[in-house]
Amino acid sequence: MKAAVEMEDVHVAFNGRDVVRGVSASLPDRGISVIIGRSGCGKTTLLRVLNRLNEEFPGCRTSGRVELNLGAGPEAVYPAPGVRPRPLPELRRLVGMVFQSPNVFPVSVFHNIAIPLLTVAECPKSELADRVRKALEDVGLWKDVMERLHMPAEHLSGGQQQRLCLARALALEPSILLLDEPTASLDVHATAEVEELLRNLAERYPLIMVSHSLRQALQMGDRLLVMENGMLTHRLEGRASTTERELSGLLGVAPERLL
Amino acid sequence: MKRPFSLHLFRLAAGTAPALLLVCVGTLIGYLSWRGAPTLRLSLFFGSTPVWDGLTGARPVWDGIWPACAGTLCLVGLTLLLAVFPGVGCGIYLAEYASPAWKRRIGGAVNMLAGMPSIVMGLFGFSLILLLRHSVAPRANTGMLLAASCLALLVLPVLVATTREALEAVPDSLRLAASALGMTPARRLSHVLLPISVRGIGGGVVLALGRAAEDTAVIMFTGVVANAGLPAGLTDKFESLSFSIYYTAAQYQDQAELLRGFGTALVLLGISVMLLCAARFLENGYRRRWRGGDA
Ligand SMILES: Nc1ncnc2c1ncn2[C@@H]1O[C@H](COP(=O)(O)OP(=O)(O)O)[C@@H](O)[C@H]1O
Ligand SMILES: [Mg+2]
Numbered sequence: 288m289k290a291a292v293e294m295e296d297v298h299v300a301f302n303g304r305d306v307v308r309g310v311s312a313s314l315p316d317r318g319i320s321v322i323i324g325r326s327g328c329g330k331t332t333l334l335r336v337l338n339r340l341n342e343e344f345p346g347c348r349t350s351g352r353v354e355l356n357l358g359a360g361p362e363a364v365y366p367a368p369g370v371r372p373r374p375l376p377e378l379r380r381l382v383g384m385v386f387q388s389p390n391v392f393p394v395s396v397f398h399n400i401a402i403p404l405l406t407v408a409e410c411p412k413s414e415l416a417d418r419v420r421k422a423l424e425d426v427g428l429w430k431d432v433m434e435r436l437h438m439p440a441e442h443l444s445g446g447q448q449q450r451l452c453l454a455r456a457l458a459l460e461p462s463i464l465l466l467d468e469p470t471a472s473l474d475v476h477a478t479a480e481v482e483e484l485l486r487n488l489a490e491r492y493p494l495i496m497v498s499h500s501l502r503q504a505l506q507m508g509d510r511l512l513v514m515e516n517g518m519l520t521h522r523l524e525g526r527a528s529t530t531e532r533e534l535s536g537l538l539g540v541a542p543e544r545l546l
Numbered sequence: 547m548k549r550p551f552s553l554h555l556f557r558l559a560a561g562t563a564p565a566l567l568l569v570c571v572g573t574l575i576g577y578l579s580w581r582g583a584p585t586l587r588l589s590l591f592f593g594s595t596p597v598w599d600g601l602t603g604a605r606p607v608w609d610g611i612w613p614a615c616a617g618t619l620c621l622v623g624l625t626l627l628l629a630v631f632p633g634v635g636c637g638i639y640l641a642e643y644a645s646p647a648w649k650r651r652i653g654g655a656v657n658m659l660a661g662m663p664s665i666v667m668g669l670f671g672f673s674l675i676l677l678l679r680h681s682v683a684p685r686a687n688t689g690m691l692l693a694a695s696c697l698a699l700l701v702l703p704v705l706v707a708t709t710r711e712a713l714e715a716v717p718d719s720l721r722l723a724a725s726a727l728g729m730t731p732a733r734r735l736s737h738v739l740l741p742i743s744v745r746g747i748g749g750g751v752v753l754a755l756g757r758a759a760e761d762t763a764v765i766m767f768t769g770v771v772a773n774a775g776l777p778a779g780l781t782d783k784f785e786s787l788s789f790s791i792y793y794t795a796a797q798y799q800d801q802a803e804l805l806r807g808f809g810t811a812l813v814l815l816g817i818s819v820m821l822l823c824a825a826r827f828l829e830n831g832y833r834r835r836w837r838g839g840d841a
Binding site for chain 2: 338340343375376377378379380384386388390392393394402403405406407452455456459
């Protein structure tokens, strides 16, 4: 199996304070890789290493080697002597990301997907409607919104908004999907729907997900990466080989939740 | 649970304030209408000149306010033309691009400009002309362009502040989301941030509009006169409603003339409301394009 992500000795510091310290990992391009760890241990920051989103914050320094397979074999993501990585916008288009709380743009459902399509993917106007529809179908939202494409996206429910965020990323035809606690702000029902959707998407994309719940991590993860204090401390392969109790033992927290 | 007395007092005050506001605005408009409305006839606008001839400027209008209406509209339009681009641009720069040090410096300069009394701005324009006369352009004179430039300087801080506030009110999570999708900073600004903050920016334009329409102190020094006919060119003298009201109030000879002054004030109010509605209409159209439905 080829690797989708290859990291070697990755460090990230904000204003001189180390947040990620020496992470090395290789993640295959199949299945769901789940990162778990206590709040504040650097999971989000590690995820943002992959699309270089940490660079949006002032005082951030990243070092180490990161290679992603974005469809043309492994390629370096960060500049190094003799290496010219892809421009940022292109990298971020190919590495889709969904955040903890749904952050739809306060425009219509249609425009939420159309704006990135037009500005990032340079989608011709004639294909726009089709591609918006396809993205909404991919996340199972088309039937719910096909008659209300032009209503403000904030009127959707939380779960629907999160799926719209997924659709927005999928419309750009990414090679890898990053998910930062995608169900943390959703109720039980919406969580189940989004988890189901992610399982389906995992057949087409490598998924790298930070999870806030041990149950979710165990049910969905094809491999678990346990993070502590900016470092990867454990790696567990395969599903169902671990119990929540063992996992919480590794983390040193109560089994129900991590947050 | 018994509420403390201070809370009752606070509630009372909070309830009284809007009531007071409504009463004040109501009284103002009511009084203006009572005195001014009876004079709202075509003769107020065109005097004894035939309407069509007056409207097109074929024959001069002597005792009507039509030239002043046209002057005000031109002045406001020209002021916005001069002020919107630099004002909104400066607001965008401050909100999106400036480093903290430049934010402080430019923000301070804008605040200083905002605190400048309009009469000072007028004097500034006037001395500028004097300076020009004694140096490179001996025939320079006050006129529409100078007045609009000084007015633009007067309304600039409003535009800068509202644009900056509107942009800074956009949550960081949306900025991050746009960047994560691969938008360049320029695209993020033009396709996400500006459409979201257009309501606030539009509000600033409306405020600027109102200030430009009502100001008399600036234009008094920079080219307004009581009788100039329809605005003829950028360097020509012009009439304006605000000045015409001021002039009438100071120099009226009989009761009828004073009442015409009230009528003029009512017309100025009407024009301001009209411009405000036009601005809102444009803005809503823009918003509907992005938001859809019930925006
Ligand atoms: N933009 C930032 N600027 C400064 N410090 C940050 C920034 N983002 C995260 N941190 C710090 O990095 C640490 C890890 O944060 P994060 O990766 O969000 O943790 P997690 O996602 O595991 O809860 C925290 O202590 C946080 O304060
Ligand atoms: Mg986090």
